[in-house]
Amino acid sequence: MDVSGNSLPSAPDGVKRRVCYFYDPEVGNYYYGQGHPMKPHRMRMTHALLAHYGLLQHMQVHKPFPARDRDLCRFHADDYVSFLRSITPETQQDHMRQLKRFNVGEDCPVFDGLYSFCQTYAGGSVGGAVKLNHGQCDIAVNWAGGLHHAKKCEASGFCYVNDIVLAILELLKMHERVLYVDIDIHHGDGVEEAFYTTDRVMTVSFHKFGDYFPGTGDLRDIGYGKGKYYSLNVPLDDGIDDESYHVLFKPLIGKVMEVFRPGAVVLQCGADSLSGDRLGCFNLSIKGHAECVKYMRSFNVPLLLLGGGGYTIRNVARCWCYETGVALGIEVDDKMPEHEYYEYFGPDYTLHVAPSNMENKNTRLLLDSIRSKLLENLSKLQHAPSVKFQERPPDSDLGEEVEDHDDRDERWDPDSDMDIDVERHILPSKVKREIVEPQLNDMEDLKRTREQLRASDTAVVETSVKALDICSQPTDEDSVKDEEKTVNDLAREMDLK
16 A cells, blocks of 8 residues: 555645644553543544554654643633642542532533543644644644633533643744634534634634534634634534535635745534534534545645544544645545554444435525624724734743654554553542433523623633733733733733743
């Protein structure tokens, strides 16, 4: 088999990119609990496909340095991070009040190694942002990241730490404007809330809207104050297919790139928008999903690719393997090479699967109406808002990364047993649950709750963004307290000088 593949045909996408890929061999060992749809094992399956398709040898491969408490506290509340660090399945019964306060225990269970898991996936996303900031790669990939529902002081929707917000804050140290695009089937509510009042980050989310978790992401939610029109929500209905999706995606993103002119892009590639997902109701093919990656790549702007949802794990692995190939400019074979998880992909043993014949409830009239309204909103934007930069805050200190280059021959040999994929026994979490998507029907209560959440979460991020804007002024911790009453630990952790 020719593992090198062929360059993708179109001119912009045919250009090779330098790609950094972050992967921790332990990430597939974490276990949310019996019956839980979130399975970190999908990352191990994805990595195995990348190895046996020969894609790893075309990338810089890094083991992420775990994010530390102070890294996580750049967005999250100190007491929430402390809780995540200390809670265990054995001690959770003694902390019922905190479990309820931080929304941990139902969709977001306590499991063995919870905090290490958070450190790992957050470290990969922030590490990718640092690599992009230093110009050490054109595209950074962390399929373990993309957990977009987590809030400043609570878990939500299987997400504990919002690695996306942390990565964007890192990118803002170098770039005046950062674009966030979310193609997960669920609304990217945690990221939108964090940046709802700033014009330095634009958030664009394509998602199922209606009686569906998390219940946010109305077309009319557009941002507030300085951030007005910098939040774009694309509410979709069941069964959307590739053609309908791109009738919206390409003209909207094309206009966003023209008007906002971001210095870097973060693309959350949640695979639960694929056809046949266990929790999803869209009808995208893998190629249709990957077309979003290909389109974002064509702008040749520093790009951070993150994972997210995806609960039919054989299709998640297929999708993220194919999208890694897109990032590299390599078209991989449909026929799957034999590997340690080969049996998951029967009976066809192919990379691509056909979409279903489910009804597409997104009429052309509805799509045209959404596109027209959002393009109208974009026409009201100030073109490329500027930020005065004189001195850049220091990068996050991620320590010495462990790179996988030294054992290149052993690690990347398609015929090797790949010792990193040897499973160790994991004790199941004591939290057992049935999977029921939360349903929020009272939209008035939801709107009030959402505004309260945004007011809380954006306060921290506003402080960080303000700190980035005034970074040229020599400042010590005491003077920050005197001049800015709202500056908290997040700003102080950024070591402004």
